[in-house]
Structure formats: structure tokens, C-alpha cells
Amino acid sequence: MTLLAAGYSVRGLAQSAWRGGWTVVAVDYFGDRDLAERVPTRSVRGDRGEGYSAEALVDLARSFEADSVVYTGGLENHGEVVAALARGRELLGNDPFVLRRVRDWRLLRSLFTEEAIPFPRTLFPGEEIGAREGRWLSKPVGGAGGTGLRLYGGERLREGRLLQEFLPGLPASATFLCDGRRSRLLGLTEQLVGHRALTERPFAWCGNVFPLELSDEGRRLLERIGDVLVRAFGLKGLNGVDFIVTERDGRRWPLPVEVNPRPAASLEILEAAWGGSLFPFHVAACRGFLPDGDLSFREGFWGKAVVYARRSLNVSCSGDWYDKNRRDIPHDGESVAAGSPVCTLLAEAKRRDGCIGALLEGARVLRDEIGDR
Structure with a gap:
């Protein structure tokens, strides 16, 4: 096959x-x-x-x-x-009918409201009057990885864009396994977003760190979100939900900001922490079988970070990059435009700070090597 x-x-x-x-x-x-x-x-x-x-x-x-x-x-x-x-x-994976529905934020807004799931206030063209107070983000309806995301300045929204309430908090993501009827929460990751050592774009996705610790109450809410989504849309396989961990009523709540109905980039570090491929689980779930039992992840922290070029450059002498825990490696002599990804870095450490520190140090070393300071 x-x-x-x-x-x-x-x-x-x-x-x-x-x-x-x-x-x-x-x-x-x-x-x-x-x-x-x-x-x-x-x-x-x-x-x-x-x-x-x-x-x-x-x-x-x-x-x-x-x-x-x-x-x-x-x-x-x-x-x-x-x-x-x-x-x-x-x-x-999910078929085009499912994709069209689950990526429709009007439908998601109605669903989350009906199910009493907390989420950032979300507005569409013609509803801008609701954004007179507070801070808001303007997002493309079909965006990915933070592309096209910016702070809202009060302008009239064009079709194809929406507003989402800007909430301070920790960007994160959840990975679910779904069989069209049921869902399982596999793991939570912290997202690296707009980190200056990695990108010049303030809202660009730059990577993930696993695991993310969350209260039992927060995990139960995420599990409920997964159940609601799979019942409403019939999701299959590995799927992701991006969320913000924010303070509300004196408690830390995960508020969903995006549904990604396909395997997410964080899959790589979940697999590193587990010690094997999760793809057979994805295939089984797409075929209607949801494997039982909990995944047992090893102790420690695993991270990946995407380094974006600060200027246009040509990459050479990348033959040993794989051994340096670099992935998505350009070919020797390949040009990389300013703002485009150079490569991905991987790191593992006993503590979260050590993992993030290793990623940022790896980015510094890489930029020194390629002259992208």
C-alpha cells in the first residue's frame, strides 16, 4: 500500500x-x-x-x-x-464536506454558544460595531499558522475576514483522535507564537513544546470540546484545536480560537515523547476504530521551533544539519526569501525552560552559521 x-x-x-x-x-x-x-x-x-x-x-x-x-x-x-x-x-482524513463545515466560524460560533462553551467573542463583516471596546484581532477566515493575523484598527471588515477578541494568555493546542463518533484527547502543547528570536511577524506560529500542564477542570473542558466537535461534524483521525489559556473568574480556562481538522505540526513532538509513530492510530480512527488505553509519555519536555529568515539568503554546507537536530532542511545552494522558514529545530530537556532555552540557543547558532543575524 x-x-x-x-x-x-x-x-x-x-x-x-x-x-x-x-x-x-x-x-x-x-x-x-x-x-x-x-x-x-x-x-x-x-x-x-x-x-x-x-x-x-x-x-x-x-x-x-x-x-x-x-x-x-x-x-x-x-x-x-x-x-x-x-x-x-x-x-x-476529513472529507471536503466536513472541512467546509468545521472551518465555518459562523457555524462554530453558534455551536459553542448553544453548548455553553466559552470562547473569544467573534464578529463578522457588518458586526464591527461590537468591537468598539477592547482589543481585537482581524483574522482571515481561511488562514493558517498566523498568516494574515493583525490587530484590528477599526476599519470596515472585508468578506473573508473576521474579528476575534484579543485575550491575554498562553497560546496552546490540543490533539484529538476521532473516529467520526467519539474523540480522545491525546496531548496538550504550548505554542511558540511571534517569538522575536524566531520570526519578525508578531502572530506567526513558530513551534510547540510538549507537555502543557493544565488543571483537571481545564482538561475536562477540552475533552468536552472534542466530544462536541466530533458529534457536530463527524471528525475523523488526528485533529487539532488551538486555544488560549486565560484567566476568567479567577480560574485558568482554555478558550478555543481555531479548529484544525487534520494532523497538526505538534504531532512530531508527541511522537518523540511517546517513542513511536502515531500514524497507525490516525489510520485506524479514519476507518472507524478508536484505539483504547492511554498513551504513556516519557518524563521530560520536547520542543520544535521554526526559524524564519530575517533577510534573503542562500543556504550552503547543510550536510550535517540533520545530526544537529535540524529538520525541514533546504538543499545546498537553495535561496530562502526574507520571512520564509529556514528550517525546524528539535530539542529535548528535563524541564520546560531548558527545552525552550535549547531551541532559542539553536536558533542563535543557526543564524550565526548562515549570516542571518
């Missing part, structure tokens, strides 16, 4: 699948060296010399014969592309 992995960047998901015993082929934007060295790969940048478009992945996928397809970040906003990729293949 051959699996096609497709998305903006698929190295982490493809790695999970091949470690889980699958034969993998891949199409994405980057075609990173550590992906291309392990599985047959076609990339928008390398093979077409173009900027990213989800539609280009469909053309590249015609190069491969595959029995199944799985997708990752970005394609949850392109149901028509998912449908095209899945034509003649088993779809290991």
Missing part, C-alpha cells in the same frame, strides 16, 4: 507515516532535503519554480500512483483540492 502525503509542508507527517510502516510518496511546496532523501518527492518550488498554490499539488500528484492520501496544514481550507487528490484513493 502506497500513501500520498500532500500539503504545504509534509516532512513531519510523511516521517510519521513511514515510521508507521507505510510506503510514502510526497508532494508539497518545499521538497526539503530530509524529505526527498527518504521518499519520492515532488515540490512546487523545486519542480515548478513557482510560489505556493494548493492547486499545484494536484498536478504534481499525477506523477505518483498511490492507494491512499493524507493531507496536512493549509489544505483544510481547500476542500476541492482534497477532493481531487482523493479521487481514486482512500482518503485518510
Whole structure:
């Protein structure tokens, strides 16, 4: 059985699948060296010399014969592309109908209100009068990774954007396993967002740290959110919910800000902490079977961080990067535009501060090597 992995960047998901015993082929934007060295790969940048478009992945996928397809970040906003990729293949993930509904924030707002689930106030074009007080974020409806996110300045909203109340707190994410009827909360991660050592963009996603400690009350609320979402939308496989841990009524509450109906980038560090591939769990859940029993994670902290270029540069001498716990490695001589990802760093430590410190030190060392100070 051959699996096609497709998305903006698929190295982490493809790695999970091949470690889980699958034969993998891949199409994405980057075609990173550590992906291309392990599985047959076609990339928008390398093979077409173009900027990213989800539609280009469909053309590249015609190069491969595959029995199944799985997708990752970005394609949850392109149901028509998912449908095209899945034509003649088993779809290991949520179908376009589910994607369209679960990514509809009007529907989510109604659902969370009906279920009495606390969430940031959310407004749509024509409702801007509700944002006269407080701080608000303007978000694209189909965004990913913090792209297009900015503080709201009182302007009239265009179609395709929404407002969300800006709440101080800790950005985080939850990973759920769903079989279309039931859900299991697998793990919680802290998100690294807009960290100046990693990116110049204030709201850009830069990585995750596992585990995130939360009260039993907070975990129960997240478990309830997972149950509500799977009942309402029939989610399958690995899915993510981004949330903010914030103070309300003297207690720390997780407030959902986004539903990501596909395997998340944090999967990589959950697998590192567990010591194996979670992809077989994803496949089983997509086929209607939810494995029983708790995952037993090892003691310690695991993290990943994406380093974004501060200026345009060419990368060379990256042959030993993998051994330095770097992933998503560009090919030697490859150009990286300012604001684009250079690579991903991995770290492990006994304490949270040590893990984050190792990621930030790794970013400093990398920038010194490539002259991106």
C-alpha cells in the first residue's frame, strides 16, 4: 500500500507515516532535503519554480500512483483540492464536506454558544460595531499558522475576514483522535507564537513544546470540546484545536480560537515523547476504530521551533544539519526569501525552560552559521 502525503509542508507527517510502516510518496511546496532523501518527492518550488498554490499539488500528484492520501496544514481550507487528490484513493482524513463545515466560524460560533462553551467573542463583516471596546484581532477566515493575523484598527471588515477578541494568555493546542463518533484527547502543547528570536511577524506560529500542564477542570473542558466537535461534524483521525489559556473568574480556562481538522505540526513532538509513530492510530480512527488505553509519555519536555529568515539568503554546507537536530532542511545552494522558514529545530530537556532555552540557543547558532543575524 502506497500513501500520498500532500500539503504545504509534509516532512513531519510523511516521517510519521513511514515510521508507521507505510510506503510514502510526497508532494508539497518545499521538497526539503530530509524529505526527498527518504521518499519520492515532488515540490512546487523545486519542480515548478513557482510560489505556493494548493492547486499545484494536484498536478504534481499525477506523477505518483498511490492507494491512499493524507493531507496536512493549509489544505483544510481547500476542500476541492482534497477532493481531487482523493479521487481514486482512500482518503485518510476529513472529507471536503466536513472541512467546509468545521472551518465555518459562523457555524462554530453558534455551536459553542448553544453548548455553553466559552470562547473569544467573534464578529463578522457588518458586526464591527461590537468591537468598539477592547482589543481585537482581524483574522482571515481561511488562514493558517498566523498568516494574515493583525490587530484590528477599526476599519470596515472585508468578506473573508473576521474579528476575534484579543485575550491575554498562553497560546496552546490540543490533539484529538476521532473516529467520526467519539474523540480522545491525546496531548496538550504550548505554542511558540511571534517569538522575536524566531520570526519578525508578531502572530506567526513558530513551534510547540510538549507537555502543557493544565488543571483537571481545564482538561475536562477540552475533552468536552472534542466530544462536541466530533458529534457536530463527524471528525475523523488526528485533529487539532488551538486555544488560549486565560484567566476568567479567577480560574485558568482554555478558550478555543481555531479548529484544525487534520494532523497538526505538534504531532512530531508527541511522537518523540511517546517513542513511536502515531500514524497507525490516525489510520485506524479514519476507518472507524478508536484505539483504547492511554498513551504513556516519557518524563521530560520536547520542543520544535521554526526559524524564519530575517533577510534573503542562500543556504550552503547543510550536510550535517540533520545530526544537529535540524529538520525541514533546504538543499545546498537553495535561496530562502526574507520571512520564509529556514528550517525546524528539535530539542529535548528535563524541564520546560531548558527545552525552550535549547531551541532559542539553536536558533542563535543557526543564524550565526548562515549570516542571518
